[in-house]
Amino acid sequence: MTxxxxxxxxxxxxxxxxxxxxxxxxxxxxxxxxxxxxxGSPDNFSYLYxxxxxxxxxxxxxxxxxxxxxxIPHSMQVGQTGKTVTPKLYIAVGISGAIxxxxxxxxxxxxxxxxxxxxxxxxxxxxxxxxxSWEDALPVLKKELEKLVLD
Numbered sequence: 001m002t003x004x005x006x007x008x009x010x011x012x013x014x015x016x017x018x019x020x021x022x023x024x025x026x027x028x029x030x031x032x033x034x035x036x037x038x039x040g041s042p043d044n045f046s047y048l049y050x051x052x053x054x055x056x057x058x059x060x061x062x063x064x065x066x067x068x069x070x071x072i073p074h075s076m077q078v079g080q081t082g083k084t085v086t087p088k089l090y091i092a093v094g095i096s097g098a099i100x101x102x103x104x105x106x107x108x109x110x111x112x113x114x115x116x117x118x119x120x121x122x123x124x125x126x127x128x129x130x131x132x133s134w135e136d137a138l139p140v141l142k143k144e145l146e147k148l149v150l151d
Contacts, residue, residue, distance in 0.1 A: 026078055029058035031089045034078055034105075036062035038094025038115060039134060042071035047138045048093065054145045060085070062095045079104035091141075093134050097122025114141075 026032050033048050048059045060083075061076040078085055080100040090108035095101060097113070097120055105111070106125050113126035114137045123129040130137050 026058045026060040026076060026085055027083045029085070030087050031055055031057035031091075032060045032078070032085055032087045032105075032108075033057050033091040033093065034060035034062065034076075034095060035065055035093050035134075036095030036101075037064040037068050038096070039065065040094075042069040044134070045072065047134070047142075051091075051138065051142050051145060054142060054149055057089075057091075058087075062098070062101050064096075064098070092122050092126070093138065095122055096120045097125065114138075 026034075033052055035045050035048050039045060039048075042065075045059065045061075051057070052059050059076060060078040061072045063077055063079050063081060065072050066074055066077045066082070074082070077083065078101065080103040082104055084104045084107075086107045088109045089112070090105050090110070091112045091114070092105070093114045095113070095115065096117065099121075102121070102125055110128070111126045112128045112130070113120070113122040114130045114132060114134060115122055116131065116133045118131045
């Protein structure tokens with residue numbers, strides 16, 4: 001987006017910041033971090049947004065999360081009845097891996113799954129699996145991603 005140099009600079013800066021802060025659409029993102037009902041509450045998606053800001057990822061959700069919490073909009077849903085995505089990196093947090101969800105994300109180049117249930121179906125398609133609660137895993141993930149971004 002090119003800013004018109006004849007316009008008010010204050011307005012131009014506010015518009016540019018506003019555009020930069022718009023949430024990425026999961027269908028177009030190269031990196032996605034998605035949460036499921038295992039996140040426990042829609043308020044806990046704030047941790048996913050924090051991580052997404054570190055690496056420029058979009059935030060997605062499972063159908064279970066969208067159906068359970070009205071705070072999580074359908075536009076975030078990844079899966080057979082949501083959006084089909086093909087990012088370079090898909091991080092599934094607290095998502096069991098129901099067949100409908102897998103249908104929408106299994107073509108991701110790399111899949112990282114974080115789930116406290118070692119038998120969760122998501123581990124069957126994940127390239128890397130972390131058996132852990134999101135509360136324990138996400139702070140470490142964020143810290144490690146921040147190191148990568150700074151290097």
